[in-house]
Amino acid sequence: MDVGIVILAVSALCAGAILAGAAGQKIDAPLLLVFLLAGMLAGREGPGGIAIDADQTVLIWTSAALAAILFEGGLRTKPNIFKDGLKPGISLAVVGTLTTAFLVAPFAHWAFGLDWRASLLVGAIVSSTDAAAVFALAATGLKLPKKVAAALEVESGFNDPLAIFLVLGLSQSIALEPLSTSDWVFSLITKVGIGTLVGAGFGYFAPMLLSKLHLPSGLMSILMAALGFMSFGMSETFGGSGFLAIYLAGVTIAMRAPIRAQQAGAVLDGIAWLSQTSLFLVLGLLITPSHLSSVALPALGVSLALIFLARPLATLLSLSWFKYRIRDMTFVAWTGLRGATPVFLGLLPAALGVPNGNLYLSAAAVIVLLSLVIQGWTAPVVGRALKLNEGDDTPMDRGETLARLGAVGASIAVGAWFSFSLAPTSTLQSPATNTIASLQQALENAETIPTSFPDEFSNLQPAEKKSLFTHTLRDVLNRMNTEIELDRAQLQTLEARLKARGRLTLSEESSVSTIAKKYNLDFGLPNKLLDQIDIVPADIAVAQAALATGWGNSDSAVSRNAVFGRDTQSGYESLLDAAYGLAALYASHPEFDALRKERANLRKQDSVPNASSLIPLLGPFASDGPTYIEQVSAVVQSLETTP
Template identity: 40%
Template sequence: MSLTYQIILIGALMGVFAIVAGRVSSRLGAPVLLVFLGLGMLAGEDGLGIRYNDVSGAYFVCSVSLAVILFDGGLRTQRSTIAVAGLPSLVLATVGVAITAGIVAVAAWAMFGTPPAGALLIGAIVASTDAAAVFFLLRLQKLDIARRVASTLEVESGLNDPMAIFLALLAIEMVAGSGVSLGSGALSFVFEIGGGALIGWAGGRAMVFLVNRLEVAAGLYPVMVVMSALTVFAGTQLIGASGFLAVYVAGFVLGNERHRASQFILRFHDGIAWLAQIAMLLTLGLLVTPTKLLPVLLPALGVACVLMVVARPLAVFLCLWPFRFSMRERAFAAWVGLRGAVPIYLALPAIIENMPGAEALFGVAFVVVLTSLALQGWTVAPAARFLNLALPPSKAHADRRDVDVPLGAQRDIVGYRVLPGSSVLDLPFARLVLPEGATVLTVLRAGTVVTAEALDRLAPKDYVLVIADPEQILTLDRIFASRRRHEGAVAAAGEFPVEADQAIDDFCRLYGIDLKPQDRGRTIAGVLAAAFGGQPVPGDRLAYGPVELVVRGLDDAGAVDSVGLALEPDADRPTIARLIGPRTAALVRRGVQGMRRLAVWQRGA
């Protein structure tokens, strides 16, 4: 009986330590996934001596964890994100994964003489990305990147796991000599992806119906939703379709419909997704014995090198070639193809099936993930700066908290913490201009309710509760957002602002630029909308003669309302200063100047 409590104690302590260590390491820019994985290895057989070799148990933990993580990702994916990046993300998640797997397979076959089926298995298990980790790192370092590339990577990370899992299981069948033909493989793929998408949509609709029709305690809604998500996942897997795609689609459907307890569900799933991430990475870290990785270290590093330098970049450049992505955006997407826990997870079925060389395959996957997290994970933010894709934080970013209201109210209650630099500080409280129908319910200052009659002006850190129509929330976000400028990201949005509703004819005459015939009579906003298929997003850049027009912001209807002008686009090219950051670059310049002065003094002496 004491063993039970020992296991609980050790597991709980590892979880707490992982969270604390992740928080500390994130301040240094270290990938938090690498920290969780490293702690598992540290506690394992070569570290603290915990022996864990239950591969089937690890596969179970990872399957549940991955389903929860993908469901949470679907919950947070908005329709606008799919509208902007749906097609390029789908191409990357299918064709891109296949190209990546194929190139790595050819490299494994050429370098190590691996049989074709085994080489395809190696390529398949390392082909999928964990792009969600990229945005966590960017948020920690207070960076925002061009929305088109950000949305593409976000959706790709939710869609590419099913493709990689299909290829891996197909390769395992080939290695086992099951005689899988190309035709049967294609039919199986169509069934897995199509069936997964259809069941996921139906499951998501069923969740919306249950949440809105079933009267239960508020705390039970998130529990019901996560159990429903696991039901969708497991049921889909049992009939041979992709449960991973199904659970992602179910989350997307639920997340984009109005339903009860939306905030309870989102907050619960935020926490449980982190718990799943920690449980999965600690389990996989415990499963590996670092000393057993030494025999496959060099081959695995070779695979990692091909993956990061050749396969992923080539796949990204080919897949995004038909779409309107700049060279910088494609380069960023190519470099930040971070590998998370999925490649290690995909290597587990080979061990369970007692395949020859399965342990070596597991070691290769582990080394590839460690290499990717260490090299690519640590350089995400510098890469964004280097490629001039780091934008100033959106002007619509506000410190907002949503409050649940009864489903039929058709009104939302939101709370805003007043930030320094917000426009609401400029006017007396009685003269604040809010959207029509929006009403301030109350103002909290230092924990005390302040009545409207006694309030002259809002102050920083005040908490304001507002009731408004759902479509007015973005407008309120802009009103309560901070307008402080952030250094180091201004160039990516253009050096000067220009009026979005200015006629392009007048703009061209002012700057001596040749007007394109098809743009005659349009506004600058209209030209940008036409150039980007009616869906421009912040960060989009359009070369117009010798200058570039940069989308800075959109209004509530999605139309361009803020434009930047880059007079010398060549000045925005990648530089070492952007790679290492402005402060570090300044320190380096001072050091070089000091060395030059010292050299002059020595020559004079």
């Protein structure tokens, strides 16, 4: 690959994202959001087509980027800020982070169908706040009370190492073996202890070294950054938390040599911005946009629980001991913005080989996006509404307020449309079958499938109606079963790759998730989905449709494509959708567990699920199970003689 083209592409991508962000500053559009979207456009499903995976190289780069952000945040911490915000900030960082993780877990368990360890992992990923996002509030003209600003700043520095500790421990417990209580305690003491000693040590001795040197300011800044990264590397080498070490090194240098720290600020501020934007750019490259449609709705539920329940309760538990006013705690709760750290934490499970790693990455992306949009755009409005602005007391005019709230609504609407447009669809063509002639033509064309029964279907003679009803539904079901077999073949291929490599790529995991969603299933491994997803013998489904509609004589059900007796009020867009609804019912509903086990057993015997084996297990479909089974069996026997 030509070096010049690569450099041109990367620089143009960065410049374009920055210029786009600058254009959006009229309404304070989050710049990081622009970089995320730029990465998605350049990524595997965008025009750029760049495909990367969450491997060790990406993990090292993103770790260094987050470390740079923490070091710069520590260096710019002023002594009075650290003094005023130390206790409440640490309380928010420890109590708030743990509380947030544990409160989000039940919602992740419900929304994604994950087990409790995986659900807690989701909570840990989104438990950490972002300092840069909070600092950006200053650009809006909102000057916060020192007590509030100090708590938010200290929290954002100290909660990152704890969140990373939780994510690493939970990832190890899921991917390898569960950690015992003693392992957790020992690991926490080791990481905090070593990280504190190394970070404080480097921070204490670095000013002594720097004071003896006379270097240009640029070299001095680079040397200071190198010392900070040395503290990170040394702490990690000896089993401590490198992220805690580099943050404490920055804070200690700022306390002992504030002038040196301020001189290095301009250079390191640029490095921190480069790190943050790179993190979001890499996230955009890693995301599979079509996979977002699989996680968007559950991630929205988790995000709302985080914003409106977990963060406020965590804030209340953390700050109620420090005599904060209600309006102060309300604003702290609202400005628990998520940013670079959850992006990095979302990468860790995938890079460490945790099953469904793409789920955590995509969920983190959606939750960070919603936090930036909902909380980031409205924080100035909330701050002024709570009368916390200690600067210009002029209230935000109605036009700006409405612009911010409108931007939030428009962004969520665009995101919803984006997810809907990327939702997986059938590969079969579905021409409108508005007439009997078009319906019969669709039946004769192997590349198309009927969408519905035409209005004139109800006027047919009983024998002709029964014949056309049977042939149409058989055709639809046979086409659907062909697609189901293709989905199963893809799952088998992915299962073989998982066994061979020990993990799936992000793109492969997105394929698994997309198939799972197609059948209303929770996210799972390929072998688990293979036991749940299988064909529906055409004669069984036709018999059920015949019983539900009287061989097509129920005009209301037929007109709504609800031919299998399900969702008769809302109906389905097409006959294929109705067939997939039936397949999803048998794949996901707990009452059909015995049917799924029988299908799996038949597959293990190299047999295809058939009507005779499955009919006795259809009892849960009707209130009178035994009678229903007899009726289905009788209709199936009659169909066996139908050509």
